[in-house]
Amino acid sequence: MEEYLDRILLSEDQIKKRVAQLGAQITEEYQGKDLLVIGILKGAVPFLADLIREIKLPLRYDFMAVSSYGASAKSSGEVRILKDLDSSIEDRHIIIVEDIVDTGLTLKYLQENLGRRKPLSMKIAALLDKPGRRRTEVYPNYNCFVIPDEFVVGYGLDYNEAYRNLPYIGALKPEVYTEQD
Numbered sequence: 001m002e003e004y005l006d007r008i009l010l011s012e013d014q015i016k017k018r019v020a021q022l023g024a025q026i027t028e029e030y031q032g033k034d035l036l037v038i039g040i041l042k043g044a045v046p047f048l049a050d051l052i053r054e055i056k057l058p059l060r061y062d063f064m065a066v067s068s069y070g071a072s073a074k075s076s077g078e079v080r081i082l083k084d085l086d087s088s089i090e091d092r093h094i095i096i097v098e099d100i101v102d103t104g105l106t107l108k109y110l111q112e113n114l115g116r117r118k119p120l121s122m123k124i125a126a127l128l129d130k131p132g133r134r135r136t137e138v139y140p141n142y143n144c145f146v147i148p149d150e151f152v153v154g155y156g157l158d159y160n161e162a163y164r165n166l167p168y169i170g171a172l173k174p175e176v177y178t179e180q181d
């Protein structure tokens with residue numbers, strides 16, 4: 001295991017199996033619907049790439065970039081749009097794909113912002129849910145794993161832009177980061 005990790009929380013195999021299950025569930029639930037999958041950059045990229053290949057339906061995908069963490073391990077609480085969607089979502093069935101719901105502030109902002117654009121339906125799929133840190137009452141409709149209150153990296157999740165390419169999810173050693181930085 002890498003020396004900066006405390007332990008591996010979710011193995012490559014566990015992630016693969018759970019993402020396949022979720023893809024099958026979405027395939028069933030969206031039969032006959034015109035689906036648009038919206039990935040939230042940058043963390044959702046590996047999850048989105050794997051999930052869409054497990055959804056056996058015609059779909060389209062687009063990306064949005066928002067940021068509240070900057071280069072730190074603590075949410076600033078203020079969400080900014082860095083890149084908006086390429087096209088309208090009015091009258092589309094959308095699934096927002098996130099790597100993690102932590103304080104929930106990013107998701108709350110996205111729900112409000114995208115909700116105003118009048119999609120036909122809107123659901124949230126998150127790889128990880130960390131309910132112990134929630135600061136607002138938002139929860140993903142589809143979730144792969146619930147995790148404890150620890151800062152995690154890998155499979156898209158970063159600390160200061162590093163570790164996104166790990167194929168599994170690991171908890172960072174506390175000495176590698178500080179909550180206040």
Ligand SMILES: O=P(O)(O)OC[C@H]1O[C@H](OP(=O)(O)OP(=O)(O)O)[C@H](O)[C@@H]1O
Pocket residue numbers: 040041042043044066067068069070075098099100101102103104105106107157158
């Ligand atoms: O529930 P919250 O406390 O709001 O945290 C979740 C958000 O934080 C991370 O994004 P970040 O701003 O770090 O951007 P990134 O995806 O580019 O890493 C993550 O990808 C979620 O979008």
Ligand code: HPA
Pocket residue numbers: 069100102150151152153157158159
């Ligand atoms: O635990 C986390 N790791 C990486 N990025 C994050 N963004 C919110 N929580 C986390």
